[in-house]
Amino acid sequence: MSDIRLEGVSKRYGAVAAADEVDLAVAQGEFVTILGPSGSGKTTLLSLIAGLNRPTVGRIFIGGRDVTDAPAQQRNIGLVFQSYALFPHMTVLENVLFPLGVRKIGGAAARTQALDALKLVRLDGLQDRRPSQLSGGQQQRVALARAIVFKPDILLLDEPLGALDRKLREELQVELKQLQRSLGVTTLLVTHDQEEALSLSDRIMVLDKGRTQQVAAPADAYLRPANRFVAEFLGIANFVGLADGRTGLVRPERVRVAAANINGGRPARVVETIYLGQMVRYHLSLVGEAVPLVAALPFVGKAFAAGDEVAVSWDTADIWPVA
Numbered sequence: 001m002s003d004i005r006l007e008g009v010s011k012r013y014g015a016v017a018a019a020d021e022v023d024l025a026v027a028q029g030e031f032v033t034i035l036g037p038s039g040s041g042k043t044t045l046l047s048l049i050a051g052l053n054r055p056t057v058g059r060i061f062i063g064g065r066d067v068t069d070a071p072a073q074q075r076n077i078g079l080v081f082q083s084y085a086l087f088p089h090m091t092v093l094e095n096v097l098f099p100l101g102v103r104k105i106g107g108a109a110a111r112t113q114a115l116d117a118l119k120l121v122r123l124d125g126l127q128d129r130r131p132s133q134l135s136g137g138q139q140q141r142v143a144l145a146r147a148i149v150f151k152p153d154i155l156l157l158d159e160p161l162g163a164l165d166r167k168l169r170e171e172l173q174v175e176l177k178q179l180q181r182s183l184g185v186t187t188l189l190v191t192h193d194q195e196e197a198l199s200l201s202d203r204i205m206v207l208d209k210g211r212t213q214q215v216a217a218p219a220d221a222y223l224r225p226a227n228r229f230v231a232e233f234l235g236i237a238n239f240v241g242l243a244d245g246r247t248g249l250v251r252p253e254r255v256r257v258a259a260a261n262i263n264g265g266r267p268a269r270v271v272e273t274i275y276l277g278q279m280v281r282y283h284l285s286l287v288g289e290a291v292p293l294v295a296a297l298p299f300v301g302k303a304f305a306a307g308d309e310v311a312v313s314w315d316t317a318d319i320w321p322v323a
């Protein structure tokens with residue numbers, strides 16, 4: 001049974017369809033990420049599921065129950081936003097106790113539950129501090145503890161790591177994934193960060209202008225995108241002409257680059273070499289066709305330089321036709 005189900009959900013603001021006939025089924029315990037550019041309707045979808053907003057048409061089901069007209073407080077959902085939205089005058093513990101109080105859970109039981117949640121997000125020992133005495137990453141952990149402390153059926157996360165620097169963000173991504181898996185809580189995450197979506201999720205949903213472009217496992221969407229928009233949104237996309245007149249996608253990791261005089265391939269010139277640490281990225285131009293091409297290869301101590309003539313090739317199995 002699906003834990004979250006959207007059936008033909010639309011949300012219109014005048015002429016703008018922030019959500020446009022969206023269907024989605026999220027399984028119990030699944031981690032689905034909603035990905036799309038700014039204004040594509042990601043936050044709108046979360047707010048409809050949370051009950052902070054009503055769809056113009058369509059139905060929303062949680063745990064098989066039609067909640068389309070149910071108020072937010074009847075949905076047992078944990079929410080985390082990019083702005084931590086902690087209560088500044090309360091301690092960490094009081095912040096985490098808050099949703100329990102709302103649910104009439106108090107006393108020693110509540111305290112134990114809150115301290116357990118703080119332990120899960122690795123904040124044990126900091127319960128008496130105020131939010132202003134915590135780092136951004138710690139504050140977001142408090143927000144996460146507050147969202148899980150009452151054992152929600154569903155966790156909705158709207159750009160929860162958006163305000164953090166890259167390194168901390170990557171650390172918290174791993175923690176978030178582990179926490180989600182250990183709790184087994186059905187989770188919907190909103191992000192505009194492709195890497196975050198690809199690395200964290202069981203499935204991703206790509207949105208554009210309120211419409212679903214694709215719902216698929218990360219590797220599927222990356223290598224077999226439903227259309228050109230998804231291909232370009234999920235990473236660097238090389239488009240090559242196919243013999244039958246169609247266009248094919250080849251991802252940079254699937255492009256081989258060799259010295260020009262070695263075993264065939266198509267002649268190309270290196271336009272730019274970008275060293276990325278473990279990887280090196282070549283911006284290439286196919287000779288005679290002026291077709292730009294990007295290749296990403298593991299860096300093994302030696303790289304081609306701008307101006308070098310090289311030979312590029314790829315396996316036909318690595319080409320995906322796109323509309």
Ligand SMILES: Nc1ncnc2c1ncn2[C@@H]1O[C@H](COP(=O)(O)OP(=O)(O)OP(=O)(O)O)[C@@H](O)[C@H]1O
Nearest residue numbers: 013016018036037038039040041042043044045192
């Ligand atoms: N209350 C509102 N009134 C009018 N239009 C709105 C309202 N809320 C959202 N919209 C519009 O709906 C569309 C989708 O907005 P939404 O915030 O869901 O996008 P998003 O993908 O979350 O964007 P971002 O990544 O920038 O947060 C946008 O065109 C936005 O301007």
